[in-house]
Amino acid sequence: xxxxxxxxxxxxxxxxxxxxxxxxxxxxxxxxxxxxxxxxxxxxxxxxxxxxxxxxxxxxxxxxxxxxxxxxxxxxxxxxxxxxxxxxxxxxxxxxxxxxxxxxxxxxxxxxxxxxxxxxxxxxxxxxxxxxxxxxxxxxxxxxxxxxxxxxxxxxxxxxxxxxxxxxxxxxxxxxxxxxxxxxxxxxxxxxxxxxxxxxxxxxxxxxxxxxxxxxxxxxxxxxxxxxxxxxxxxxxxxxxxxxxxxxxxxxxxxxxxxxxxxxxxxxxxxxxxxxxxxxxxxxxxxxxxxxxxxxxxxxxxxxxxxxxxxxxxxxxxxxxxxxxxxxxxxxxxxxxxxxxxxxxxxxxxxxxxxxxxxxxxxxxxxxxxxxxxxxxxxxxxxxxxxxxxxxxxxxxxxxxxxxxxxxxxxxxxxxxxxxxxxxxxxxxxxxxxxxxxxxxxxxxxxxxxxxxxxxxxxxxxxxxxxxxxxxxxxxxxxxxxxxxxxxxxxxxxxxxxxxxxxxxxxxxxxxxxxxxxxxxxxxxxxxxxxxxxxxxxxxxxxxxxxxxxxxxxxxxxxxxxxxxxxxxxxxxxxxxxxxxxxxxxxxxxxxxxxxxxxxxxxxxxxxxxxxxxxxxxxxxxxxxxxxxxxxxxxxxxxxxxxxxxxxxxxxxxxxxxxxxxxxxxxxxxxxxxxxxxxxxxxxxxxxxxxxxxxxxxxxxxxxxxxxxxxxxxxxxxxxxxxxxxxxxxxxxxxxxxxxxxxxxxxxxxxxxxxxxxxxxxxxxxxxxxxxxxxxxxxxxxxxxxxxxxxxxxxxxxxxxxxxxxxxxxxxxxxxxxxxxxxxxxxxxxxxxxxxxxxxxxxxxxxxxxxxxxxxxxxxxxxxxxxxxxxx
Numbered sequence: 001x002x003x004x005x006x007x008x009x010x011x012x013x014x015x016x017x018x019x020x021x022x023x024x025x026x027x028x029x030x031x032x033x034x035x036x037x038x039x040x041x042x043x044x045x046x047x048x049x050x051x052x053x054x055x056x057x058x059x060x061x062x063x064x065x066x067x068x069x070x071x072x073x074x075x076x077x078x079x080x081x082x083x084x085x086x087x088x089x090x091x092x093x094x095x096x097x098x099x100x101x102x103x104x105x106x107x108x109x110x111x112x113x114x115x116x117x118x119x120x121x122x123x124x125x126x127x128x129x130x131x132x133x134x135x136x137x138x139x140x141x142x143x144x145x146x147x148x149x150x151x152x153x154x155x156x157x158x159x160x161x162x163x164x165x166x167x168x169x170x171x172x173x174x175x176x177x178x179x180x181x182x183x184x185x186x187x188x189x190x191x192x193x194x195x196x197x198x199x200x201x202x203x204x205x206x207x208x209x210x211x212x213x214x215x216x217x218x219x220x221x222x223x224x225x226x227x228x229x230x231x232x233x234x235x236x237x238x239x240x241x242x243x244x245x246x247x248x249x250x251x252x253x254x255x256x257x258x259x260x261x262x263x264x265x266x267x268x269x270x271x272x273x274x275x276x277x278x279x280x281x282x283x284x285x286x287x288x289x290x291x292x293x294x295x296x297x298x299x300x301x302x303x304x305x306x307x308x309x310x311x312x313x314x315x316x317x318x319x320x321x322x323x324x325x326x327x328x329x330x331x332x333x334x335x336x337x338x339x340x341x342x343x344x345x346x347x348x349x350x351x352x353x354x355x356x357x358x359x360x361x362x363x364x365x366x367x368x369x370x371x372x373x374x375x376x377x378x379x380x381x382x383x384x385x386x387x388x389x390x391x392x393x394x395x396x397x398x399x400x401x402x403x404x405x406x407x408x409x410x411x412x413x414x415x416x417x418x419x420x421x422x423x424x425x426x427x428x429x430x431x432x433x434x435x436x437x438x439x440x441x442x443x444x445x446x447x448x449x450x451x452x453x454x455x456x457x458x459x460x461x462x463x464x465x466x467x468x469x470x471x472x473x474x475x476x477x478x479x480x481x482x483x484x485x486x487x488x489x490x491x492x493x494x495x496x497x498x499x500x501x502x503x504x505x506x507x508x509x510x511x512x513x514x515x516x517x518x519x520x521x522x523x524x525x526x527x528x529x530x531x532x533x534x535x536x537x538x539x540x541x542x543x544x545x546x547x548x549x550x551x552x553x554x555x556x557x558x559x560x561x562x563x564x565x566x567x568x569x570x571x572x573x574x575x576x577x578x579x580x581x582x583x584x585x586x587x588x589x590x591x592x593x594x595x596x597x598x599x600x601x602x603x604x605x606x607x608x609x610x611x612x613x614x615x616x617x618x619x620x621x622x623x624x625x626x627x628x629x630x631x632x633x634x635x636x637x638x639x640x641x642x643x644x645x646x647x648x649x650x651x652x653x654x655x656x657x658x659x660x661x662x663x664x665x666x667x668x669x670x671x672x673x674x675x676x677x678x679x680x681x682x683x684x685x686x687x688x689x690x691x692x693x694x695x696x697x698x699x700x701x702x703x704x705x706x707x708x709x710x711x712x713x714x715x716x717x718x719x720x721x722x723x724x725x726x727x728x729x730x731x732x733x734x735x736x737x738x739x740x741x742x743x744x745x746x747x748x749x750x751x752x753x754x755x756x757x758x759x760x761x762x763x764x765x766x767x768x769x770x771x772x773x774x775x776x777x778x779x780x781x782x783x784x785x786x787x788x789x790x791x792x793x794x795x796x797x798x799x800x801x802x803x804x805x806x807x808x809x810x811x812x813x814x815x816x817x818x819x820x821x822x823x824x825x826x827x828x829x830x831x832x833x834x835x836x837x838x839x840x841x842x843x844x845x846x847x848x849x850x851x852x853x854x855x856x857x858x859x860x861x862x863x864x865x866x867x868x869x870x871x872x
Contacts, residue, residue: 019384020393022405022583024344026382026853028375031339033355037364038337042326042856043319044354049857050347052380054340055329065328073118074321080121081314084306087128090232091303114320117313124306131299138295139229142288144263145281147194150222150239151265152278158220159190159241159269190269191253192241195262197221200238203260207242210252216243311866318865319858326856340373342380342853348372379404382853388465389414395466399838400848405583407576409842416569416841417833418469423565424776424829425470426477427784429485433822435471438464470830480539481554481777485817486784488545492537500528554781559774560623560644566770566840567616570763573844574612578605580845592700603692607685608759614682616767618675619648625665639663655679690756694748701743766840772832780825787816 029051033041045051057065112120195203204217218241225234240262242253257264268274331338343351348370355368381402385393393410395417402408422431441448441464448461460467482488500506510528536542540557544550578601585597622644631641642662650657656672663671795809842848 020389020408020411022408023379023381023383023402023850023853024346026342026379026404027345027348027372028377028379029341029343029348029351030371030373031337031341031355032369032371033337033339034359034362034364034366034368035332035335035337037355037358037362037368038327038330038332039323040358040362041355041368042323042330043858044358045351046319046322046326046856046858046861048347048350048354049855049859050343051351052342052853052855053326053329054342056331056338056340057329062328066332067324067327070114070324071321071328073114074317074324077114077118077121077313077317078321080125081310081317083125084128084310087132088303088307088310091300112313112316114317117316121313124302128299128302128306131295131302135292135295135299136229138288138292139227142285142292143226143229145285145288146226147222147237147263148265149278149281149285150194150237151192151267152274152281154220154239156269158218158239159192159267188243188245189247189250190241190243191250191257191264192239192267193257193262193264194222194237194239195257195260197236197238199260199262200240203240203256203262206256206260207253210256211244211246211249214245214249217241314866315862318862322856322858322861343855344382378851380853381406381850383408383410385410391463391466392417395834396837396842397852399842400846401850401852403847403850405587406847406850407580407583407845409576409837409846412572413837413841415469417837418466418473420565420773420833420836421470421829422473422475422477423562423773424832425474425780425826426481426777427483427485427780427821428475428478428489430784430817430821430826431471431474431476431478433471433818434467434474434826438468438471442468470826481781482540482542482544483781483784486781486786486788488540488542490542492539551782555774555778558777559771560627562770562773562777563616563767564620564623565773566767566836567612567620569770569836569841570766570844571609571612571617573841574605574609577608577845581605595700599693599696603688603696607688610685611682611689611760612763614678614685616763618651618678619644622647622664629664651675651679686756686760689759690752694745694752697748698743698745762843769840770836772836776825776829776832780821780829783825784821787813787821791816 031041062068200219207215207217219238220240222237222239225236227233228235244250244253254264256262329339352368352370355370358364359368381404383393383402389410392414393408396402396408396410396413425431437460441461445464453461478484479491482490500509506528540554544553547553581597581601585594585601588594588597626641626644629641634641639661642658642664647658647662647664655676658668658671658675660668662668665671666674791813792806792809795805799805799809
């Protein structure tokens, strides 16, 4: 079937797509609805959530559309609801939630429309504003009376000083004419009042400067805090008295009091009238408390009624506003409303059923018509996702929306993304930490979905399923690397390697085939296979932890593994590119489109595969061969293992230079010949990528334009003859002839040259970019080992049995493990895995220039609208 497509055979079996592999099949619908049923029809389609409406009034301004006034009514109603929410927030902040009688929302709230809801909320708003204004005025009066009371109940020593000087100030006069300040017998004036406690220091400093230091001030904290009538917060205040001598200073101090919102009260020292004032203020406070309590009860009862229904009102307004916004996008022609929309083909029957339901509820006499019409626009892309795959899909779409029917990278990144993260973050202990965190988030999923999380925790919680896979793959790669918090463990039994300390131990414990590595007088720096031993079951042998060349071994292992994974993922990206070409060629409606896709396979995809396979694919083959060869037997024949870096350098720069004792497979001559053949294939694949496609496009344009060379002139003559025969030859001016955009050969050539150079250099740079897997994995392992040995093991050796240093060392190790390895390293590995998918993998096949399918979904709008504000 594949080769039949390549040679140009027709295919009538288009590929079936699933919900995540390719976009759902989309259809363009035109809906004809009776005007009376338009509102209910849009509402039902919004509840269905599978229709993406097209704006048919693009050239009409927002102020000239039919339902602009209705949208403004909804916005005004939203403003009222926000006012109710602010009042409820303030009520709950002032005092704990009252033990009201329990009750559900009003049964009629769910069926209310905007016409019935608007006057009801307007009446409630006016009533609540009136009660709130009255309540604020009463609380302000109460605060003023309480402040006056605080002044009146102050101890006489607060104004007189000590007892020895009391007789000097026993006489006082009424407030004089300059500023209302009291005057003591010695000619010293004073002002008293109440100010906020946090402004006392500022007030004293300002008064000191205003009087040039000729003042004396005393303060005393009020017995209880005061309730702010606007915010409802409790504010601490203090009583003050300022003594000064200059009469002109009184007005300055009063202005300072006004600027700092301090209250000033008349007070005559030692006057019997102040006792009468005390009784009057106290009685007035009792009356105010009774009035405030009654007003507060009425206001609280009204807020309770609001609280029961505010969420339902909010849903109603959000729904109505969205319906009117959609109606503004439709075309109204007399008694008929025309709507154009995109929808999945599988939901067409549901759309018809929803419109039929809207006809019944609205009492429409005419049946709505749903017809699929051709459209030349690119259909929107729609993938079916669930709570597990939606996060992976959003990660891919952050790069770009898939072109319609293009292969979706999410089908593979669900696994490859956390796997590459695990390659860089592989550690059993650290993976268990991430897995445990993800399991906690998943277990508390329902509770946390309704909680008001901060931005960072909400972001991590949203990716809980990605975090779970990242943790599991980190554990898997941790077993493969044999890393547990930087330590090597042996969970799978006896090691395979043995490291003798002398030649006698080597003879006793090593396999005889490995004795050639050891001499009787040579230093024993190598390991050997244990007699009768078998390779370690899974992962790296734990005995590598005791060797001097552990870092060198892990370095080579992880570097080669990174290259194999990188080239393998890039090759898989090319396979997906082929699947895209085959799909678009199979489903193309025009022969020209099929030929274009076929040319891109022959002269685009095939040379790209050849170039990558003959260069870096061959390097991966050499890595695997070197791993599989038994170098013990070859070393007996004086054949040492070749350096792969040197071999690949000679492959490009000096072909045919494999030395007789440095070949990897076959013989030196056969390897030289094979490498030269691969290099020639790679070399000739470059012009195959560069030249044929521009030439084919030029030939196609020339052949198609030659057949249409005289068509414009013929069409003009025919049109002129038709107008002359109908008597309209001189009545209408000649219409301009619209021609297609011309073919620019230089543009096609430059584009192909850029693509060829980008691909050839990209194979080198992308392969090098995958070495970040090796670098981050090695750095993570070394950091873990350093933290383990120096932050915990060292203090353990220094501790003399007290346990203090051990406890401190464990605390430091735990802190750096969570902060550095748990947070910073995981974030770094996440970002690098993201880059490898976006740049190195997806650019092989993914265009990412599609149009997203954004359906009109009332349930989604309600979840967004209710999450922005507090729900009660």
